[in-house]
Amino acid sequence: MAYEAGQIESKYYKIWEERGHFETDANADIANGKSFCIMMPPPNVTGVLHIGHALTFTLQDIMTRYKRMDGFKTLWQPGLDHAGIATQNVVEKQLLAQGIKKEELGREKFLERVWEWKEKSGGQIVYQMRRLGISPAWSRERFTMDEGLKNAVREAFCNLYEAGLIVRGNYMVNWCTHDGALSDVEVEHKANKGKLYHLRYYFENSKDYIVVATTRPETYFGDTAVMVNPNDERYKDLIGKFVELPLLGRKIKIIADEHVDMSFGTGCVKVTPAHDTNDYEVGNRHNLEFITIFDEKGILNEHCGEFKGLERLEARDEIIKKLESKGFVEKIEDYENQVGYCYRCKNVVEPYISKQWFVKSKIAKDAIERVNKGQSEFYPSHWINSFNAWMRELKDWCISRQLWWGHQIPVFYCECGHEWADRCEKPSKCPKCGGDKFTQDPDVLDTWFSSGLWPISTLGWGNGDALKNSKWSPSDLKEFYPNSMLITGFDILFFWVARMMFQSSQAVGELPFKDIYLHALVKDKDGKKMSKSSGNVVDPLEKIDEFSADILRFTLTMLCVQGRDIRMSDEAMVISRNFTNKIYNASRFLLMNASSFANLEQSEIKTPLGTYLLSRFNACVAEVRKNIDEYRFNDAASAIYRFLWNEFCDWGIELSKADKSAVAELGSIFKESMKLLHPFMPFISEHLWHEMSGTSLESGAKSVMIMRYPVAGGQNESIEKLFNLVIESIVSIRRAKAVVDLGNAKIAKAFLRSNTDLSEFSHFIKLLAKCENVEFISEIKSGCVRDVSENLESFIELAGIDTAPILKRLNAQKTKLEKEVAKLGAMLSNEKFVANAPADVLATNKEALQIAASKLEKVNNEIESLENI
Known part of the structure; x- marks a missing residue:
């Protein structure tokens, strides 16, 4: 009878979950008194799992199953992220397709629609995770906007607010005219083939002019100076003089600043303090006027004369056309530069002065010091350099977002003029005047603010007395914090990992993770990054349907070398499929010679062949354990592959045909090897173990996943020789x-x-x-x-x-x-x-x-x- 992966996987997973084998007390009979905790990077509720998720979850499941079988009280914390910008965008598009704008519904009704969509989308993601065979504690599943986590977010915000680490003010921010304020890491910079426009700025009542070069001519309406380098001999005599803005005639001064690159364009640059990050600093240094020329939607205002009412990018060609007709354009050149785009909607991001909430950058100081004292360790180790470089250059973090979906900022403004942050979701009165005429800040928090609390909020931090009536145990934080380790892709080191480090450190005075394993990207077989436009995206569910969850997991693990990108291919999947066929056929041969095999103690194995294979098995166990403990997942999987394919099947099985008395011992060793394989290939290992034992998981037999993981015994060097x-x-x-x-x-x-x-x-x-x-x-x-x-x-x-x-x-x-x-x-x-x-x-x-x-x-x-x- 052939091994039917699909049937086995769905059947076994349901049994495991129904029996509570994923929960923290599942392995109570082999408990060693130690705890292991790992946090699932919560997938965005917006989408579906991609192959990178499959890798992350596979590696986390290997560690979780390994520790569970080793007797650790194990918590793999699952959950989903509300993904503020992305989720609101999805639901808004759905409404627009029906001809409805969110403003027509109002905030409350719109949020009801989002929650409905979240339940549907979140259920699909969880289904995909189950198909992969992962074993988190599903009963403890969290969502970044469930009640417990809302409490934690308000507690964290209020603590930082009261400590002066959260402030509100007018700052230059990254602004998406669709999604609002963005943090630096939410801006994707890409090469852009644009134009460099050389514009003539005439001196007052003169035919003489200077030429300034710009890639964004629509912003010239906000110019409040022209700037040259004080060391540029060409322009020394012009410093302090005035020129007039084209079309407007507004006078602006020529100033000197060493910030100017004399080789760029003509060496004269326009200064637009309200719409350029560098010019913002120049404006502050030279006490220039800040003129905002478009609104939050990118619509030009009264400062732009006849172009008022046009969208800023759409206006560019019209503005240039008018400038050319009036003789203000010297020349236009092709020019390649880097342009920032919103990481969600791909809109061009603008530097924009806006009143926002910020977390002060000094929040990172404690986390940096702790990491560099060795309180957390990175794997591969070189990632500490990237962590340090980014954290030490950290700017104040803009945490307010102009959305409806998310954690509404818990700050209230009273008619009496008092502002305060409140831990209560709906305070009844102003703490200063006692009145009830107050409003809440309409903005919501950056998604990464709540995600940054994930290692502590999921364990009940910030809930106080509310823990008594929740799913949490008051001892969770003490028992599972700091988390034992984190596994995630290196690409969210700054989005998520760094924020968890400094937020958790600030909240509880201890880093959230002892070990941080950052895996590389999964690319296609040619080493190209996967993208829909390239047509090389790998859907994990398609591969599970075609091959099996075990095969996908084992392939990803075999390819996962520390620090190297993973090249995914069907050829690699076929190698893993051949491996499953190999061990399945080995079990067929053994079962042809006996109906079942006992769990022999190592001391009970007596034949020369059995003794030899036991010795090699012990060597394999030692190698696998060492590699898992060092997070060398590919080396651990390769050790199992070599033992089972080469030593056990190619030689052990064949040699046993000359010594039938060894078959019973080989069957016992094979069963132990299925325990060794279990964290990597949970389904086929469970199935073959029970077949070899003459038992059935369906009939109530104990699962391999809560049996003791093999421990290496001694090697017999003489029999091996x-x-x-x-x-x-x-x-x-x-x-x-x-x-x-x-x-x-x-x-x-x-x-x-x-x-x-x-x-x-x-x-x-x-x-x-x-x-x-x-x-x-x-x-x-x-x-x-x-x-x-x-x-x-x-x-x-x-x-x-x-x-x-x-x-x-x-x-x-x-x-x-x-x-x-x-x-x-x-x-x-x-x-x-x-x-x-x-x-x-x-x-x-x-x-x-x-x-x-x-x-x-x-x-x-x-x-x-x-x-x-």
Whole structure:
């Protein structure tokens, strides 16, 4: 009967969840008194899981299952993020498709629509996570806007407000005319092929002018100065003079500032303090006027003369057309620069002065100090450099957003003039005058403010007495904080990880994570970033349907090398599928020889073959544990793959055909290896363990996921040495047979010359090398084809074998290989080629030369062996 992955996965997952195996007390009977906690990066409620999510959740599940099976009281905290901007955009578009604007509904009704959509979308994401086979504590699922987390957000805001770390004021911010204020990390900078406009600014009552260059001519209405470098000899005489703005005639002064790059454009630049980040600083230094020329929607205002009412980008061509007609344009050039775009709606972001709420940058000081004292460790370690660089350059963080969906800022304004932050969602009176004539700030908090509290808010922090009537236990924070580790993609180090570090450190005086593992990006097989426009996006559910959850998980893990991008391909998935077929077929063979296998203690394994495979299994267990503990997930998966495929299946199963008494022991070892495999491939490992045990998960048998994870026993070096020689003997005889074209044929006799007595194991050698007899000799045997390996030699008699055609074939191979070696050698000896060839081409050619030379040496040895007979 074939293994039906789809049926097994849906059936087993339901059983695991119904039995509470994902919860913190699931493994109580093997508990070791220690706790393990890991936080799920909460996916945005807006979308569907992508392959990057699948990698993150797979690695987190490996750690969770491993720790759970190791006896740790384990909490993998699941949840979803409300994703303020993205979610509001989605629901607004849905309403607009029906001809409804959110303003027509009003805030309360609009939020009702968003909650309805959240329930639908969030359910789909959770379904996808379950399909992947992950095991978080679903009963404790959190949402960044559920009641408990709302309490935590208000508590954190009020604490920071009262400490003077949250302030409100007019700042230059990143402004999206669709989504409002954005933090620096929410702006994506991309290369833009635009224009550089050279504009003439005439002196008052003169035909003379200076030329300024700009990429944003529509902002010139807000110019309050022209700036030159004080060291620029071309313009020293002009400093302090006035020019008039084109079309408007408003006079502005020529000032000097070393900020000016003399090589840019003409060396004269316009200064628009209200609409350029650098000009904002210049304006403050020189006490310039700040003139805002468009509103929050990007609509030009009265400062723009006849262009009032136009959208700022749409107005650009009209403005240039008018300037050209009046002789104010010197020239227009093609120009490539970096332009900021809103990370959600892709609108061009504008520097804009707006009254917003900010978290002061000094909040990061404590977290930086703690990280650099080693209280948190990054994997790979180089990420600490990026963390430090960003945190030390941190600017005040704009946390207010002009949205309806999100945590409304808990600040209230009374008619009496009093402003206060309140932990109560709906305060009844003003704490100063006692009146009830007050309003709440209409803005909501940046999504990352609530996400930054995730490691503590999900454990009940900020809820006080409310914990008594909640799903939380008052001991959760003490038991699971700091979290044991975090696993996430490096691309949200600054969006999310850094914010959790400084917010949690500020709130509880301790960093949220001991270890932080940042994995690389999942790219396509050619190393290209996945995107819808490129058509190379991999849908995890499609791959699960095509292959299985186990295969997708194992493939991602095998490819996940610390610090390297992951190249995802169907070819890699096929390798993992072949692996599942291999272990499934191994179980079929074992079950052909016994109906079930006992859980043998290591001391009960007695046969030489069983002892050998147990020793190799123990070596594998030690390697797997070490690699998981060091977060070298690919190395851990590779160790299991090598043991099960090469040592157990290719050799152990085949050798057991010569010693049926070892099969029961092999079955016991195979079952233990399924426990070892379980965190990586939970479904097939569970299935095969029960099949091999003669039990059924459906009938109430205990799940592998709450059994003890294998612990490495001792290795038997002497038995390993003997079996290594047995395997070397088989391989050597096979090679000798292949030389004389008898590769798969059974022969009468082979001779072995070794310093170790292998006669006790001749039955293994005879069966697998296909020899009726093996004779052990002490001298070189003449009249034979000879194979020399590292520790022994094998011989096959040539009586009755015509060697002429064999030598002809070998000499033809020799000629071909000699030409290949000469060609590659000449290429790599050519200094010009070596100096100019790409590094990957040189590496490929060097490897090809090495392989060809090795093959040539082998062919020469085979020819010599035949010619000397």
